Amino acid sequence: MRVHVSIHDVSPAYEGEVIHLLDLCHARGIKPALLVVPNFHGRAPLPDAPAFVDSVRSLSASHELFLHGYYHRSTAREGVRAFVDQRIVSAGEAEFSNLTIGECAELVNAGTEMMRELGLRIDGFVPPAWTMAHGLLEVLTARGCEYTEDHLTVRRPKTGETWPSLVVNFASRSRTRALTTTLFSRLSMMLSLDVRTRVALHPTDLRVPFLHGEIARLLDWAKTQELSTAAQLLSA
Ligand SMILES: [Zn+2]
Numbered sequence: 192m193r194v195h196v197s198i199h200d201v202s203p204a205y206e207g208e209v210i211h212l213l214d215l216c217h218a219r220g221i222k223p224a225l226l227v228v229p230n231f232h233g234r235a236p237l238p239d240a241p242a243f244v245d246s247v248r249s250l251s252a253s254h255e256l257f258l259h260g261y262y263h264r265s266t267a268r269e270g271v272r273a274f275v276d277q278r279i280v281s282a283g284e285a286e287f288s289n290l291t292i293g294e295c296a297e298l299v300n301a302g303t304e305m306m307r308e309l310g311l312r313i314d315g316f317v318p319p320a321w322t323m324a325h326g327l328l329e330v331l332t333a334r335g336c337e338y339t340e341d342h343l344t345v346r347r348p349k350t351g352e353t354w355p356s357l358v359v360n361f362a363s364r365s366r367t368r369a370l371t372t373t374l375f376s377r378l379s380m381m382l383s384l385d386v387r388t389r390v391a392l393h394p395t396d397l398r399v400p401f402l403h404g405e406i407a408r409l410l411d412w413a414k415t416q417e418l419s420t421a422a423q424l425l426s427a
């Protein structure tokens with residue numbers, strides 16, 4: 192089975208956790224994709240952390256780099272749909288859930304520009320909490336983006352190619368959800384369905400003690416699979 196491993200929320204705000212997750216992956220020969228947030232919650236702009244940026248740039252020689260939102264925080268609006276997306280699905284992190292096409296373009300452009308100025312390559316775009324406003328895909332398509340994903344698919348916006356894909360991650364913001372997602376993670380390892388699978392690690396997972404063992408187990412399993420890049424997930 193093709194398995195893609197990534198570390199989300201790569202930001203100076205989570206430097207210690209990102210290093211910890213990288214160590215866990217590297218100890219198993221896994222080179223995870225890094226999902227970089229240009230200015231996490233408006234309080235961790237990459238240009239203010241040159242040593243962190245240098246490390247990410249050197250890692251990019253052997254790791255994929257994806258742009259992962261801009262602030263990674265929603266400009267919360269009212270309404271049932273917004274409430275579900277923000278409070279339940281993502282605890283306020285679904286930055287692109289309710290934006291106009293113009294707002295999507297503005298954030299994608301600002302993030303792209305910052306990465307370019309810092310000499311960081313961009314291999315694709317992954318929206319925070321995998322939540323896409325309708326306009327986001329149009330923006331990514333217009334930019335010739337090579338890779339994006341949501342909960343159920345991986346996609347090359349440039350050509351429109353789309354494949355079904357499963358995400359295995361731990362929802363570490365609440366204990367109940369952490370338990371549910373752990374069960375799901377164990378189940379998908381057991382079943383080893385023949386489907387493109389994405390293992391997504393989050394810095395906040397490390398705050399839940401029992402998830403440390405689950406992450407190790409998941410990575411031990413991942414290294415026995417066909418470890419793949421995004422481009423490999425998108426090939427037939
Ligand atoms: Zn994220």
